[in-house]
Structures are given as C-alpha cells and as structure tokens.
Amino acid sequence: MRRATLSDLLHGKAALTPEMALRIEKGLSxxxxxxxxxxxxxxxxxxxxxxxxxGPLDSALRPA
Numbered sequence: 001m002r003r004a005t006l007s008d009l010l011h012g013k014a015a016l017t018p019e020m021a022l023r024i025e026k027g028l029s030x031x032x033x034x035x036x037x038x039x040x041x042x043x044x045x046x047x048x049x050x051x052x053x054x055g056p057l058d059s060a061l062r063p064a
Contacts, residue, residue: 001020001023001024005020015040015044016036016037016039016040018033018037021033021036021037021040024036
C-alpha cells in the first residue's frame with residue numbers, strides 16, 4: 001500500500017476497501033479484515049444518516 005493511500009485512509013479522505021483491509025490484515029496480525037470492514041460500514045452508515053438529516057430527502061426516495 002502506498003504511503004499516500006494509507007495517509008488518506010487515516011485522515012478520513014478515503015474509505016477502506018476490501019483490498020486495503022486484506023493488506024492491513026497481512027501486515028498487522030492482530031487486526032481481522034472482517035472487523036475492519038465492519039468498522040468502515042458502520043462509519044459509512046452513520047455518515048449517510050447524518051447527511052440525510054441535514055438535507056431534504058431526494059424526491060425519488062419519498063413515498064408516493
């Protein structure tokens with residue numbers, strides 16, 4: 001993994017991909033790839049909920 005990619009990940013400028021999680025798992029034997037990806041998913045869901053609260057729902061998502 002490039003240094004710039006790791007920096008972007010650590011500074012919240014990039015999301016964790018399955019490939020990155022696997023590389024981290026190989027480099028850090030105490031970190032499980034599945035756990036890292038669950039953490040990324042939880043972050044993505046929380047961020048999405050926050051964004052949805054901040055703005056109006058898209059018309060395609062509104063009930064008819």
